[in-house]
Amino acid sequence: MAAMQRYSIFSLLRGALSGHRGWQPAWRAPEPKSSYDVVIVGGGGHGLATAYYLARNHGIANVAVLERGWIGGGNTGRNTTIVRSNYLLPENQRFYEHSLKLWEGLSRDLNYNVMFSPRGVINVFHTDAQRDYWIRRHNGMRYAGIDAELLTRSDLARLVPALDLSPAIRHPIVGGVIQPRGGVARHDAVAWGYARAADALGVDIIQDCEVTGIDIQAGRVTGLQTSRGPIGAGRVGLAVAGHSSRLVEMAGIRLPIETHLLTATVSEPVKPFMDKVVSVAAAHVYVSQTDKGEVLIGGTLDGYNSWSQRGSPARLEDILSAACEYFPRVSRLRQLRHWAGVMDMSMDGSPIIARLPVEGLAMTGGWCYGGFKATPASGWCLAWTLANDAPHALNAPFSLERFRTGAVLDENGAGPVAWGH
Amino acid sequence: MLLIPCPFCGDRDETEFAYGGDAGTERPADPGAATDEAWTDYLCFHDNPKGPHREFWFHRDGCRRWLTVERDTHTHELGAVRLSRP
């Protein structure tokens, strides 16, 4: 295959001289081969990252990524783009910190600017109990070698002038914490960057290819039935968060996952006034401003099983009123559009990156709110698991068995209620 | 926003209700006799169909009755809505 066309300011200048006619496709559009060493189902960030790391870290390049629609069209393109590793449980801290470190070098690794911007992720709190919890969480991060700092109200006033710090509001803000290395990235670019880099290493990315069945012989996966014909596979990795239950069901396996809606919305773009990502505990809302200038607002689940991709206006009223209450100037803006992601909500709020009880079959899913930031490490761990037929220490805790033994990773302590996390 | 026909209170917005999850999962009658697998099936491994689903809803801000509701999780179309305890 041809070497990947390098991107740089010089290639852009050269492009300008030729009217930009010389740009090659970022990835090929190959016909599927009859079989591959590994087939990844799901052409979102996680699936494409898995293929990339299989080829780059494990030398397994005879790989196909099958995507039902267009790559990056699922939750990769529907999230609020936040990247952070400020978790409570050590297992989550280790995993997400590994992910954050991969993010930090990702643009150069992929030669594609994913615009990872470590602008700082802030959580503000209102009561003593919330204060104790958030500081404890950030102290725990420090013990795990992760950056974390405490913010006073005057720190908050300096860092986030848009935040209402008045003691007269219903739930006055008493302080906050920050993970300075947390931030945001350009969600679509992550899928595209991984696709381009994986393609350059020989991975076939096959769009418009829906998986309709999983072939299993003598307890071992042998291939997939697809809308573009059968494709043989030595091993199969599933990276279809949002639809994990349905895919895994094809192999006769049930998952401790329910599918729920998560709504997000953006305002019209305005000039920059806020560069931090701020999450408000009392209102379950998080707010940032994109590079384009839109105010991006996310909240909690709609709260009932749904695959509809259309959120309820009740949830919008919730998150927009919270945004207006804590960031009063936002009330002058107008809501431009809103959408909902279809989320794999696991029963303990933590993901599953594990081999499944069919030989050669493994998955990454159950991402709840954490999927976007996990993209690099999720692919990294699933690639490892597929290549070695065993989990890496980082993803060993994210097994399916934990739901049988009770060794769940209940980050919020909400119990086995999918919509409670 | 769903409009749920409560058998007592009539058509009400979803905001008056609390969701109670899959109604197809039955609690083992004698949990002490259930295997770990049977017990955790009940705890964690629930139906998650894309399509018709039987589920519990609680009319929290109304008559405080638990309802068993048939709802399509893809279209949100409602089928039968009845009291969980008639």
Added chain:
Amino acid sequence: MRRQPFRAAEGGHLIDRSEPLRFDFDGHRQEGYRGDSLASGLLAAGVRIVARSFKYHRPRGVWGFGSEEPGAMVATGVREEVRPNLKATEIELADGLMAFGQNAWPSVAWDLGAAVGMAGNVLPAGFYYKTFMWPPRWWLALYEPVLRRMAGFGPAPSAPDGAFYAKRRMHADVLVAGGGPAGVAAALAAARAGAKVVLADENVRFGGGLLRAPGEIGESDGLAWIDAAIGELEAMANVRLLRRATVTGYYDHNLLLVAERAGGDAAPGTPETRLWFVRAREAVIAAGAHERPLLFAGNDRPGVMSASAAGGYAHAYGVLAGQRAVIAGNNDSIYAVARLLRGAGVSIAAVADARAESGARDLPCRPGRTVERALGSRRVRGALLRRTDGRAGDRSERIACDLVAVAGGWSPAVHLHTQARGSLSYDEERGLVLPDRPGGANRSAGAAAGRFDLDGCLAEGWAAGVAAAAASGHERPAGEPPRSPDRVAGDAPVFWRIGAGKQFVDLQYDVTAADVELAAREGYRSVEHVKRYTALGMGTDQGKTSGMAGLVLLSEAIGRPVARTGTTTFRPPYTPVPMAAMAAGLIGEGRDALRRTAADDWHEARGAVFTAAGLWRRPSYYPREGMDEEEAISAEVREVRAGVGIVDVGTLGKVDVQGRDAAAFLDLVYANRISTLKAGRGRYGLMLREDGRVFDDGVVMRLGENHFYLTTTTAQHHAAMQHMEFLLQTVWPELEVYATDVSEHWFAAALAGPGSRALLGEVAPGLDVSDEAFPMMAVRAATVAGLSALVFRMSYSGELSYEIAAPADHGLALWTRLLTAGREHGLTPYGTEAMGVMRIEKGHVTHAEADGRTTPDDLGLGRMVNAGRRSIGRRSLDLPALCRKGRQQLVGLAVIDPEARIPPGCQVAERDDMRPAAPLGHVTSFCYSPTLGRAIALALVENGRSRIGQTVYVASPVTGLAMAAEIVPPVFYDAEGTRLRG
């Protein structure tokens, strides 16, 4: 110069020439008339550059007429009052209006940012993905801040929106979205049938397309017919008309959101926007269609505009969008527009019809030709016309003009149809994306369904109204649909572009045809990829004018039929909705009511410092002269332990449980056995979740054989109640039990301290308070301070203590009478802080310890679990991970240095260097204990119970504090419990 040089001497059905208005744009005083939009006012004044584009800062003028406007983005107001990103076409002129063009400095006319446009060649779609990667730190430090500043759009406001916003909710039989001919006909049919109808239209006046161009209905002028129909509807009791009201979203179960703006002449107190939540049995989507652009070089220059808009400014406002016009298009509408403009006084330089065969004798026609390039930079100065069939040797014709009116055909507004999950089809021949199968109880009619002739719109609207009324249970209305002689279909063949150069598809985000082609060349071949790679259609006009052009360009670039390329998802809202309108009524106490206990007035008068407990506020402590917070709290603790104190516990959840099976039920709900309680006695009760983790705790009192009264914590009151109702109604429906939430019915206060018995004896003379007659964990009905009450003897503080519950209406009386009676006894009111100190000293757990991850055994409560194997959560305790060794266990921590104070959120570590290492556990609760004279804490520590006696470090790396502490049993004070039995 005349103030309104481009205002025709007469005409303009929307304006009132008797009322001139003055307004200000970019610092220049202008004049218009009542009824003008800002766009028409600016055009009349000759202002052509209204804004600057997003990326290249190219000049942007008025392109459209209404909510489809892509270019003329302005801000109104000044400084903190600024309101950004408004479409000049949607702003009603008001006297004194201050408006500014956006995205420009110092002004839209002279914008330094335009320098970026010169570098445009280096900045194709997605350029930022290809560069700014080195050096790594420069992205955050330099590249991104510059990009951010160049992007954005309007100015960022700095103050909240002080205007008033409101919401209303209503039910309707039929909601009609759009008040053009189709919508009005639909509303008329449905209303005459007796249906409850809401007719909403986004303009100031009903009429839709008739606002822009004259038409004939019946024997009369179209607008006159509309006015008469509206008059009829207005008089009907079953009809609500909403003007300036855009149907913005279509949601589940036929809920539609309608954003109604206040008019320029609205009465004081009218909400800026009123958001209607309409549950409609049926909806009629008559939202019209948007005129498409033509693609040619310079098609973004001010002076290039939608032909129907150009006609509309003349017809509705008497405003000439130019003096000399070239009109170009691919359908018959160009001739009507040309005659309309000519009639208003515009000189028509040429009418270029892309189709070869068309023509009109009365106009300077150029059949088979279209615009190849608009000339001029800051505004149009001419146009090059060229043959569309590409015949060799053809030379372009240069025509001087200051207006290029383009008519690229119409795109039906299918947004609401698709929001309702309707499917779309592509009509290859007509070049239209059309609504196909509806996804809810709705039907599309008129231009929104691809009918562009007036007669067809009226017929289809009427039929939709009849059908919607029938579907919502109404008879067929009397009368026939109105007719019109206008039966010109107005279809346009798909024709998009000619020539080369910068041809803009999306005027707002500066997406050119070359950008779309570049995306396709680079492999971004899905329509969603193109949208995301180029930002096409993601602006505030949401691609209303650009969508179809982008789709056709992409299809050509990838060599795939349009029908297979598919459209992007149209996400709500249809037009931007003010955030403040969505938030209306839900700010502050509108979101979370502030709950106060019955004794709140007393606490307030006493000067208590309050703390939040869920929605409640509770006294945290009562400040004392000359004491800081810790001293005041310590004083409260000491006075309780030495004398007697009183605390308001009115926030606890209280549940009355009765019925034949009540005791059996409580054995299932609690992990410990309740059924063995004797009447008149109580017991601490522990609730688990089904996964074996501690859920809640409280006290269960047996008032009679089949009658219990139990308390929950403040935090879990609602969850616990819902949990019990779930179990009774779905898991054990056979049990005869009635659980009633009586939390609102009872107020409660606790008397605590060695002096509490004497005080209680005094205020409840009928009650034998001796230890024998009223032992620990007994309950008695009694008259206390002259009020009937229930008295429980139990203890949270570790002292002799009584909890007194009285009906909530008597709560304040009970509290004040106890305080009055207690004066002689030195009764001290104490708050949640002192209560917390005493419970930590006693090692009682709260939700800081029972955090949803801990089992009874983790908390040292393992021996309580004895209710039986069917009880909730019991089975889970046998799962391997819940009974494994090495779990974290609750212990006490006694800080060694008596002067040290524990900061919030500490971890428990083996060393004091605070360097990365696995902590042993974490502090759950902490305080300064005046009883022990040192800081103490409860903590969850790995194998904690086996570490008692070890020295560890309580550490907070984020505050830089670490201190040595001894691990001790979690009960610091009176472990034998002699005091509470006293």
